[in-house]
Amino acid sequence: xxxxxxxxxxxxxxxxxxxxxxxxxxxxxxxxxxxxxxxxxxxxxxxxxxxxxxxxxxxxxxxxxxxxxxxxxxxxxxxxxxxxxxxxxxxxxxxxxxxxxxxxxxxxxxxxxxxxxxxxxxxxxxxxxxxxxxxxxxxxxxxxxxxxxxxxxxxxxxxxxxxxxxxxxxxxxxxxxxxxxxxxxxxxxxxxxxxxxxxxxxxxxxxxxxxxxxxxxxxxxxxxxxxxxxxxxxxxxxxxxxxxxxxxxxxxxxxxxxxxxxxxxxxxxxxxxxxxxxxxxxxxxxxxxxxxxxxxxxxxxxxxxxxxxxxxxxxxxxxxxxxxxxxxxxxxxxxxxxxxxxx
Amino acid sequence: xxxxxxxxxxxxxxxxxxxxxxxxxxxxxxxxxxxxxxxxxxxxxxxxxxxxxxxxxxxxxxxxxxxxxxxxxxxxxxxxxxxxxxxxxxxxxxxxxxxxxxxxxxxxxxxxxxxxxxxxxxxxxxxxxxxxxxxxxxxxxxxxxxxxxxxxxxxxxxxxxxxxxxxxxxxxxxxxxxxxxxxxxxxxxxxxxxxxxxxxxxxxxxxxxxxxxxxxxxxxxxxxxxxxxxxxxxxxxxxxxxxxxxxxxxxxxxxxxxxxxxxxxxxxxxxxxxxxxxxxxxxxxxxxxxxxxxxxxxxxxxxxxxxxxxxxxxxxxxxxxxxxxxxxxxxxxxxxxxxxxxx
DNA sequence: ATGAAAGCGCTAACAG
DNA sequence: CTGTTAGCGCTTTCAT
Numbered sequence: 200x201x202x203x204x205x206x207x208x209x210x211x212x213x214x215x216x217x218x219x220x221x222x223x224x225x226x227x228x229x230x231x232x233x234x235x236x237x238x239x240x241x242x243x244x245x246x247x248x249x250x251x252x253x254x255x256x257x258x259x260x261x262x263x264x265x266x267x268x269x270x271x272x273x274x275x276x277x278x279x280x281x282x283x284x285x286x287x288x289x290x291x292x293x294x295x296x297x298x299x300x301x302x303x304x305x306x307x308x309x310x311x312x313x314x315x316x317x318x319x320x321x322x323x324x325x326x327x328x329x330x331x332x333x334x335x336x337x338x339x340x341x342x343x344x345x346x347x348x349x350x351x352x353x354x355x356x357x358x359x360x361x362x363x364x365x366x367x368x369x370x371x372x373x374x375x376x377x378x379x380x381x382x383x384x385x386x387x388x389x390x391x392x393x394x395x396x397x398x399x400x401x402x403x404x405x406x407x408x409x410x411x412x413x414x415x416x417x418x419x420x421x422x423x424x425x426x427x428x429x430x431x432x433x434x435x436x437x438x439x440x441x442x443x444x445x446x447x448x449x450x451x452x453x454x455x456x457x458x459x460x461x462x463x464x465x466x467x468x469x470x471x472x473x474x475x476x477x478x479x480x481x482x483x484x485x486x487x488x489x490x491x492x493x494x495x496x497x498x499x500x501x502x503x504x505x506x507x508x509x510x511x512x513x514x515x516x517x518x519x520x521x522x523x524x525x526x527x528x529x530x531x532x533x534x535x536x537x538x539x540x541x542x
Numbered sequence: 543x544x545x546x547x548x549x550x551x552x553x554x555x556x557x558x559x560x561x562x563x564x565x566x567x568x569x570x571x572x573x574x575x576x577x578x579x580x581x582x583x584x585x586x587x588x589x590x591x592x593x594x595x596x597x598x599x600x601x602x603x604x605x606x607x608x609x610x611x612x613x614x615x616x617x618x619x620x621x622x623x624x625x626x627x628x629x630x631x632x633x634x635x636x637x638x639x640x641x642x643x644x645x646x647x648x649x650x651x652x653x654x655x656x657x658x659x660x661x662x663x664x665x666x667x668x669x670x671x672x673x674x675x676x677x678x679x680x681x682x683x684x685x686x687x688x689x690x691x692x693x694x695x696x697x698x699x700x701x702x703x704x705x706x707x708x709x710x711x712x713x714x715x716x717x718x719x720x721x722x723x724x725x726x727x728x729x730x731x732x733x734x735x736x737x738x739x740x741x742x743x744x745x746x747x748x749x750x751x752x753x754x755x756x757x758x759x760x761x762x763x764x765x766x767x768x769x770x771x772x773x774x775x776x777x778x779x780x781x782x783x784x785x786x787x788x789x790x791x792x793x794x795x796x797x798x799x800x801x802x803x804x805x806x807x808x809x810x811x812x813x814x815x816x817x818x819x820x821x822x823x824x825x826x827x828x829x830x831x832x833x834x835x836x837x838x839x840x841x842x843x844x845x846x847x848x849x850x851x852x853x854x855x856x857x858x859x860x861x862x863x864x865x866x867x868x869x870x871x872x873x874x875x876x877x878x879x880x881x882x883x884x885x
Numbered sequence: 886a887t888g889a890a891a892g893c894g895c896t897a898a899c900a901g
Numbered sequence: 902c903t904g905t906t907a908g909c910g911c912t913t914t915c916a917t
Binding site: 886887888889890891892893894895896897898899900901 | 902903904905906907908909910911912913914915916917
């Protein structure tokens with residue numbers, strides 16, 4: 200079933216059928232109807248390979264990620280697949296290392312080789328300004344997912360996730376339980392979300408009139424071991440925190456393991472909260488209080504935006520707000536620590 | 543960078559370059575070398591769209607999976623990508639539900655629509671005999687990954703993983719530590735690996751002269767909650783086991799959580815072992831003794847086999863043996879005397 | 886063992 | 902508005 204078959208059936212040229220299929224407006228309504236009917240009768244479906252080879256792009260997008268978190272990746276892929284299936288686009292997965300020097304060139308080659316229509320950039324690739332600039336200079340259409348409290352005004356379409364607000368909510372939850380000394384285990388610096396979450400933590404403390412303490416904020420990366428080590432350091436302080444907020448669930452899981460390895464009971468001796476609502480947070484004991492971040496929804500939206508953009512439609516930035524999920528790993532501090540604070 | 547460029551560089555015709563790229567044997571070794579050098583010098587990559595349009599198939603394979611385990615999926619994708627990149631094939635991911643009635647037809651449509659060259663079937667899809675038969679009848683080339691102690695002789699190429707042997711090794715490890723009452727938390731019945739692992743467990747017990755006890759083998763699925771519930775049931779027995787072998791790491795993580803929620807100390811009160819060597823097993827406290835199963839390696843091999851088969855080469859089945867990894871979650875059982883003293 | 890010619894199904898660039 | 906003519910980069914088929 201080819202364009203020519205449809206053309207013959209409709210009594211027009213192949214090019215006209217092509218125009219109808221691609222939604223071009225320079226076709227008379229009655230001609231269009233005739234072609235549409237022929238397409239339906241013959242159950243014609245365009246050959247993506249031929250379209251891609253001949254046209255300026257392959258009707259396929261690339262999903263670019265550099266994220267050590269398996270759950271996150273699966274969720275993102277799921278979202279991208281959903282959108283691509285619905286809109287008749289192909290999808291290529293592209294794991295990468297966001298820190299290599301030639302990343303923009305690699306992605307350019309990737310796009311050119313497969314004649315990709317565009318890219319969905321996820322964090323932290325989406326936060327490397329130099330890479331974004333180069334990609335834009337290469338005229339590669341892309342949409343990115345970023346961590347930001349409000350819509351960026353740089354003209355590049357994005358879905359922005361308000362990590363700051365969600366981190367504020369988690370910290371406020373701990374403060375409302377009565378915690379005052381709250382440790383913060385930071386995530387990797389190449390993720391802007393880390394800074395946003397730290398900001399949310401600090402904003403909450405300030406609003407509740409609690410002094411920020413440097414020794415309670417520990418640097419680290421989004422890995423279990425840094426959560427473990429960071430928590431151990433916090434426990435060894437002269438005045439250890441009664442609650443710990445890990446920058447994501449994996450860090451929090453590391454903190455949980457550290458508590459257990461130290462003989463501390465969670466949540467009675469120490470409360471622990473994470474971020475992300477990954478299966479990690481449910482598959483620990485006790486399950487972790489966290490912020491629900493629907494990576495599948497976020498990426499599906501970004502993918503739809505990208506395809507709309509490729510089709511020349513106007514697109515507006517979209518926002519996503521993670522939602523607080525309270526589970527068993529957080530509870531009020533033990534009275535002892537409160538007394539200590541007062542005395 | 544096209545075939546013609548390479549042909550010019552190597553001083554041969556485009557067709558010869560094509561032959562080399564596709565691994566055809568009718569090329570003289572020295573000619574092949576010359577072409578290979580030209581390809582490297584020019585960093586030539588064949589255009590998959592053109593190949594697909596021109597050839598009888600799209601030089602792209604599909605990776606089919608129905609597995610709830612994110613780590614497993616990522617590892618499999620990684621392996622498939624590695625092989626496809628090396629052999630200049632495209633890759634399409636295909637998550638599915640292995641229990642739906644029309645699966646074979648869905649996959650056939652998937653293959654035809656994208657003119658896929660073949661499929662890599664992973665468990666448990668690869669174990670649905672009716673689906674396999676239909677796929678074969680549709681003349682769709684595929685390679686499957688199965689759980690088996692020895693090479694199947696059904697003429698369908700496969701990579702077979704000896705789960706039984708690895709489960710035997712884990713059980714033997716526990717027996718050698720001195721455990722006699724060893725609980726087994728089974729995985730989902732639609733996975734043949736579950737039966738193989740149970741078999742390995744039973745073989746080891748028999749081999750060591752330990753009586754099998756029904757109440758120590760608990761049914762369940764490959765999910766955290768079943769590990770949790772199953773372990774709780776074991777702890778409630780009049781004579782609870784001193785060690786638990788979970789059919790995979792997620793089940794074992796559930797068992798670990800159950801132990802902790804019951805106030806049992808791992809490994810002093812109870813040893814726990816898993817299977818898979820997923821990050822789960824490292825990100826718990828204590829880290830889990832397990833069997834290392836390199837899903838990436840397994841799938842990469844399967845993918846290479848599939849492509850070889852598509853190219854008309856002869857392929858033999860390959861085997862993979864998971865390897866025992868001992869970590870902190872297993873230790874000798876507590877001597878009765880000491881237990882009394884502490885209790 | 887290698888090459889020449891003929892498309893694969895579609896769209897871009899031009900006609901009219 | 903619609904049609905014609907050229908390819909896209911590769912594999913097929915058939916020569917040699």
